[in-house]
Every structure is written in C-alpha cells, then in structure tokens.
Amino acid sequence: MADQNNSSTAGDSRSDTQDAEGQSTQRSQSSEKRSLLANIFPFMRSRQSSSLREDLADALSSTESEQDSAFSPEEKAMLHNILRLREIRVEDVMIPRADVVAVEISTPLWEVLELFESSGHSRMPVYAETLDDPRGMIHIRDVLNYITKQARQKTTRRTTARKTAETSAAKFDMGRIDLTKTIGELNLMRKVLFVPPSMMASGLMARMQATHIQMALVIDEYGGTDGLASLEDIVEMVVGDIEDEHDDEEIMIAEEADGVFVVDARADLEELTQKIGPSFEVGEHGEDVDTVGGLIFSVLGRIPVRGEVVQAIPGYEFHVLEVDPRRVKRVRIVPLSEADRRRQLRAVTTPKTDEGVSDSTPETTEASKEA
Incomplete structure (x- = not known):
C-alpha cells in the first residue's frame, strides 16, 4: 500500500509538472501571438489609412463629369486642400514681415484708431522698439469697450416712464475720453502666440483652438520676427479666400x-x-x-x-x-x-573672355569690317 501511495504521489507530481510546463508553454505562445499582433495591427491601420487617403486622392483627381462624380468642383477643391494641409508649414501661410501692420507700445489712442481704420484689421501686434521685440496684440473690440466705458456718464438710478433718444444720448460724453493715452497706459494688450516657421499649419490651428488665441507671430531661429499667421490664414488654405463686405479686392x-x-x-x-x-x-x-x-x-x-x-x-x-x-x-x-x-x-x-570682356557679336564684327 505504501508503494502504491508513493507511486501514485510520484505520478501526480509528474502530472503537475507536465501541466505547469504546458501552461508555461501556452502562456509563452500566447505572449508571442500578442506581440506579433501588436506589431501587425499598427501596420494594418497605417495601410488602411494610407489606402483611404490614396483612394480619396484618386477620386478627387478623376476626370468624371460633374453629374457622374460624387463630389462637386467646390467640394473637390476643399477636400484636395484638406489632404494637402498636413504638408503645409506656418511659413507657407504667414504674412511676411514687410506686410505686417503693427503698432508701437507708446502709440497714442487717436493714432491707434487711425491705424485700425486704414488697415481694416481687427487685431494688430504691439511691439516695444522694433517688431523683433513684440509685447502682445491689441483688439479693436477692447478699444471700443474702453471708449464706451470712458464716455458713459455716471448717473444716479431713476425710474422713468419712457426713455427718449435725447436722454439715451446724454449718457455719453465723448469729451471724457483721453485720446493721448498710450497703449501701454491703457493696459489693453492681449497675449499672442510665438511659433517657429517650420511648425505645421495644422498644429498651429489646433493650438489656436486650444488657447483661444487667433494670432501668432512667426519667430526665426535668431529670435527675430519673420511674419504673422492668423487662424483665418490657415482656414483660407482649405476653403479659399474669405472676404467680407468691407474688404477691397486686391488686383495682383x-x-x-x-x-x-x-x-x-x-x-x-x-x-x-x-x-x-x-x-x-x-x-x-x-x-x-x-x-x-x-x-x-x-x-x-x-x-x-x-x-x-x-x-x-x-x-x-x-x-x-x-x-x-x-x-x-x-x-x-x-x-x-x-x-x-x-x-x-x-x-x-554670350561667353566671356579671360579678360572679362564678352566676345564680339555679329553687329560689332560688321562694324569693324566697315571701319
């Protein structure tokens, strides 16, 4: 009985060992499968994404008529621009430095109003001495809010049966506005983004949406200002030029x-x-x-x-x-x-001679013969 028990115990031990080895082998094989699938799935996803992009590009470049095509010409243009957006950098959409309308921080309010009127912009960068020393931006909305608050008369609360145009206009006194105050004194500046010219335009658009700042100054590797980019500039790369009723068409x-x-x-x-x-x-x-x-x-x-x-x-x-x-x-x-x-x-x-003088042309040769 003791021998049977011993043999039974030994058999059970060998069986447990085999089961453990089998489970270990299965776990190893399962781990290898998971590792293989983990490597395959991203490749499959990239292949699917690449294939989808290529299929869409082929569909947009097809020469089908407008009636047979799934997209109108306007839709094709926008979709083509969307596909191209990931290749566009900030330097491709920015306004060059020479065309940037900016204002110096010590500029008085009356001059700021004239700049807004002449440029037609709603935002302008603010700088200290040069555009290479930017301090922020100023928005026309903040300027109008300041003017309204300064011009509004502080009156006591009185209940009236009806308000006339005269009593409403009497609430404002434009003479209360000090137009000689500078931008720095008014404290109306907002933050502006600083981005490199090599940044992708799509990345800048996402950053603008996250920060709620629609203007970015493009800074080069030496810290100088290269240009200016706005959310409108990036959107126009997709939908085309956006012009309102106040924009004058530029004839290039x-x-x-x-x-x-x-x-x-x-x-x-x-x-x-x-x-x-x-x-x-x-x-x-x-x-x-x-x-x-x-x-x-x-x-x-x-x-x-x-x-x-x-x-x-x-x-x-x-x-x-x-x-x-x-x-x-x-x-x-x-x-x-x-x-x-x-x-x-x-x-x-015409090639030049060793002395840096051009060889004789036919006209000069004829002239020398006649001489």
Missing part, C-alpha cells in the same frame, strides 16, 4: 495694352506665367523665390530704386513703379520686340 495682376502687365510685387510667379504665356520663363533665378519682388531682388542682389529697369527674364523688361526702403511694391512688365529679344538673349548667353 492687371493686363494693359500690347501684352504689358502691371503687377503687385507679391504676385505669384506661377500665376503670372499662366497669364503671360510660355515665353515668360523664370529660369534658375526663380528656383528659390515665389514672387515677382523676390525675383527682382534675386537678380539684383539689392532693393531697386523707383524708375529702374531690370532685365530679370530674357525678352522682358521690369520697370519698377513703386518701392520703399524694404521691398518692391509695383512693377510694370514690358515685352520686348523680336529684335530686342534676340539681342538680350545673346547678351545673356
């Missing part, structure tokens, strides 16, 4: 007679090429610039003076119409005649 490219164009220096080179035609070839000078003003600066290496004629592109003359110390503003683009075009092309393509 205006065609005159005989193929002459008067353009804003901020006009896009690609859009200008589409307007003028294939003969307007930007070439290597346009590889690193996007605007007409940038092209002229790239060719000259400096800001031109008013009235200067720049040979920026073969076959065309750029007449500088308006300029300030920081940038070009307006340019007239004049096409040359065929003879002038040939001479200009020869001047551009």
Whole structure:
C-alpha cells in the first residue's frame, strides 16, 4: 500500500509538472501571438489609412463629369486642400514681415484708431522698439469697450416712464475720453502666440483652438520676427479666400495694352506665367523665390530704386513703379520686340573672355569690317 501511495504521489507530481510546463508553454505562445499582433495591427491601420487617403486622392483627381462624380468642383477643391494641409508649414501661410501692420507700445489712442481704420484689421501686434521685440496684440473690440466705458456718464438710478433718444444720448460724453493715452497706459494688450516657421499649419490651428488665441507671430531661429499667421490664414488654405463686405479686392495682376502687365510685387510667379504665356520663363533665378519682388531682388542682389529697369527674364523688361526702403511694391512688365529679344538673349548667353570682356557679336564684327 505504501508503494502504491508513493507511486501514485510520484505520478501526480509528474502530472503537475507536465501541466505547469504546458501552461508555461501556452502562456509563452500566447505572449508571442500578442506581440506579433501588436506589431501587425499598427501596420494594418497605417495601410488602411494610407489606402483611404490614396483612394480619396484618386477620386478627387478623376476626370468624371460633374453629374457622374460624387463630389462637386467646390467640394473637390476643399477636400484636395484638406489632404494637402498636413504638408503645409506656418511659413507657407504667414504674412511676411514687410506686410505686417503693427503698432508701437507708446502709440497714442487717436493714432491707434487711425491705424485700425486704414488697415481694416481687427487685431494688430504691439511691439516695444522694433517688431523683433513684440509685447502682445491689441483688439479693436477692447478699444471700443474702453471708449464706451470712458464716455458713459455716471448717473444716479431713476425710474422713468419712457426713455427718449435725447436722454439715451446724454449718457455719453465723448469729451471724457483721453485720446493721448498710450497703449501701454491703457493696459489693453492681449497675449499672442510665438511659433517657429517650420511648425505645421495644422498644429498651429489646433493650438489656436486650444488657447483661444487667433494670432501668432512667426519667430526665426535668431529670435527675430519673420511674419504673422492668423487662424483665418490657415482656414483660407482649405476653403479659399474669405472676404467680407468691407474688404477691397486686391488686383495682383492687371493686363494693359500690347501684352504689358502691371503687377503687385507679391504676385505669384506661377500665376503670372499662366497669364503671360510660355515665353515668360523664370529660369534658375526663380528656383528659390515665389514672387515677382523676390525675383527682382534675386537678380539684383539689392532693393531697386523707383524708375529702374531690370532685365530679370530674357525678352522682358521690369520697370519698377513703386518701392520703399524694404521691398518692391509695383512693377510694370514690358515685352520686348523680336529684335530686342534676340539681342538680350545673346547678351545673356554670350561667353566671356579671360579678360572679362564678352566676345564680339555679329553687329560689332560688321562694324569693324566697315571701319
């Protein structure tokens, strides 16, 4: 009996050991499966997401008619812009520094009101000495609230049967407003966001929504101000330009007679090429610039003076119409005649000798023979 009990006990022990080993093996296999699935699922999700994006892009680029397509042209444009949004950085949507309308912190209230009137903006950055030392922003709503509170007469409470226009107007005395007070003294400044130019536009939009701040100053690596970005600028990348009844339409490219164009220096080179035609070839000078003003600066290496004629592109003359110390503003683009075009092309393509003097052209050769 003792032997049977011992053998039974030994058998049970071996069975328990086998069960434990089996459970350990199952747990190990289960852990390996979970690890494998954990690696596969993100890949599958990324593949599904990528496939969905590609399918949507294919649907938007299809050449189906408007009746057969699932999207209208307006919907296609917005969806295409949404897909492109993750590739757009803040520097692509910002207003360049030269175009930023800002106000100095010691500016009096009357001058601030004039700036709001002339610019048409509802917000303006505030700086100390230069725009590289920003202090915040000022909102037109805060200015109006201040004016209303200062102009309102403090009267005792009296119950009247009815209020007339005269009694309502008598509550306000505009003479009580001190228009000489500065922005710093009024204490009306709000916070502004500071972001790098490399930040994604979608990330800035999310940050603006979270902080309820709709203006950001773009700061470069040296701490200087590169430009300004607003929530409206980012939204316009998706839905297109947003203009209200007070916005004056800016004409960037205006065609005159005989193929002459008067353009804003901020006009896009690609859009200008589409307007003028294939003969307007930007070439290597346009590889690193996007605007007409940038092209002229790239060719000259400096800001031109008013009235200067720049040979920026073969076959065309750029007449500088308006300029300030920081940038070009307006340019007239004049096409040359065929003879002038040939001479200009020869001047551009003729190699120079070792002494730095161009080789003789056919015209100069004929002239030397006659001499």
